[in-house]
Amino acid sequence: MQLPFDTIISDFSASALDRDKTRIYQAICDQDEVSRKRLAKHLSMRPTTISTLVNELIKDEVVEEVRTVASSGQGRPEVVLAPVRDRFIVIMLQVVSRTIRCRLVDMSGSLLGEEIIEINRDEADNSMILAATESLIEKLIANTPERSEILGIGIVVPGIIDRQNRLWIYSARWPRMQALPFDEIGEKFGLPVGVNRNLNLELRTRLLRKKEEREGSVLLIHWGYGIGSSYALNGSVIESSIGSFGEFGHWTVDPSSMRQCHCGESGCLETIASLWSLLPELRTIYPVVPSEETAFEAFTRENDISELPMIERAVDAFALSLANLNKAVFADRIVLTGPFVNIPSVLKRLESRFFQHLPHYAHGKCQMYVATLGAFDITQGCVMPFFEERMRTIFTAHDEAR
Known part of the structure; x- marks a missing residue:
């Protein structure tokens, strides 16, 4: 994990000394076998400036002297510096x-x-x-x-x-x-x-890594134990006044259904397509189906569940709900995550159903792909x-x- 050094000291009140200290710490984090002498050469700074600011970082206990090594040139041995990661x-x-x-x-x-x-x-x-x-x-x-x-x-x-x-x-x-x-x-x-x-x-962190997605709109979808989404426009994640956006797992998709959702309502998308709702029926066929998403994804690599009737119903309901959600925002990119979209045949069926529901004027204007957003x-x-x-x-x- 790398600190965003370019943004930590980004306000107008930061002095040249602040920026020098930041650059020194960054170099100590990025390089092996770094010493005061090597920092001065690498950063083109005066040795006295390097020494003063390194001593400050040592005093703050974010940098430590770990050992001495022979000098790269003539002179006394050099002291190797390292960041104190658990400070x-x-x-x-x-x-x-x-x-x-x-x-x-x-x-x-x-x-x-x-x-x-x-x-x-x-x-x-x-x-x-x-x-x-x-x-x-x-x-x-x-x-x-x-x-x-x-x-x-x-x-x-x-x-x-x-x-x-x-x-x-x-x-x-x-x-x-x-x-x-x-x-x-x-x-x-x-x-x-x-x-x-x-x-x-997850979406905010993704946008930090992927500059190309900060322009236009991104709809992040998760389909696993539960179902939900997040949406960003021009690099900003949208939130509502009550703190949520895109809870489409709790859209009513079957008003006649008496099956109660965890949210207290009946007929929600999650009652048809979420992992928690599919587990009882899946376990009549595979008694050891895990409920944890990572374990469930591993299970699906060993067991083909894609053609089971309850999975096909789940895909169709999910695809229609996703298409309706997309009609509200018309995202430039739809990023899919979760164990179900990592089953190739499920993904193929989902894509087919989704694009069938997409209005003709939106064809070719929406990219859809699977991502792995790790822990x-x-x-x-x-x-x-x-x-x-x-x-x-x-x-x-x-x-x-x-």
Whole structure:
């Protein structure tokens, strides 16, 4: 994981010294066997400037001297410098299916610890989820390296959130949970809290990596345990006033259906096409079908489920709903993620049905492709703002000003 050095010091108040300090730290992160002498040559800076600013970084404990090596030329041995990756860490809390996963993440993206708990759907209310979360965080804090400073708690959840007020408004997987206040967790541990809807965070992180997608519109679709979407226009992820956008998994697609969705309504798309709704019928044929998405995707590589009647119904319902969603936004790109779209025959059927529903005037104006948005993308998007803010204070603080 790489800090966005070009944006950390991007405001007009940053001095030349701030920028030099940032460049030095970046070079220490990027290069092996780097020393003060080699930094001066590589960055074309005066040795005294290098020495002063490196000493500041060492004093701030974000850089350390690790060993001496023979000089590349004449003179005394050189001291090799290295970044202290675990100087600052972030607690990351993520909800996956019905589990809460809590991790300690350092500035390289490495996991220093992890605690996981599964929450029962019918019992999970605000108090239970808060208690479980606080228990996981306490265990991680107890195992934090002594030299590490915890910067905050980054939270990634599905459903509807109020990001500004750090409230988890609603999630269909735990319907008894309503407007859960994550600020209570921050107050308990004395740490700032950041909250993100998972699909919005995934799309925001994707746009950081793919500059070409920052122009026009992108519709990110996830089809797995649940169904949802995120949408970006000209590089900005769109959010509604209640903290959600694109909850099309809870569109009513069969008003006559009596099958109840996790959201409390009946006849939703998820009751036909989501993994949670398909599991009971799939398990009558394959008793060991897993509910976790990664394990389910591996299962489908060994077992062809694409021609099962319930899967064909799911694909057709999903394709029609996606086509209707696209008519509302007419995205330039549709990015598909999740285990179902990684089944080749399912993807082929989905594409065929989708483009059949596409208006004639929109043909050729929408690209559709599958992407793998790994856990690292989510981790980076969740924890990076904490590291950026803290390192900005490091780069703009100098001994002569203290």
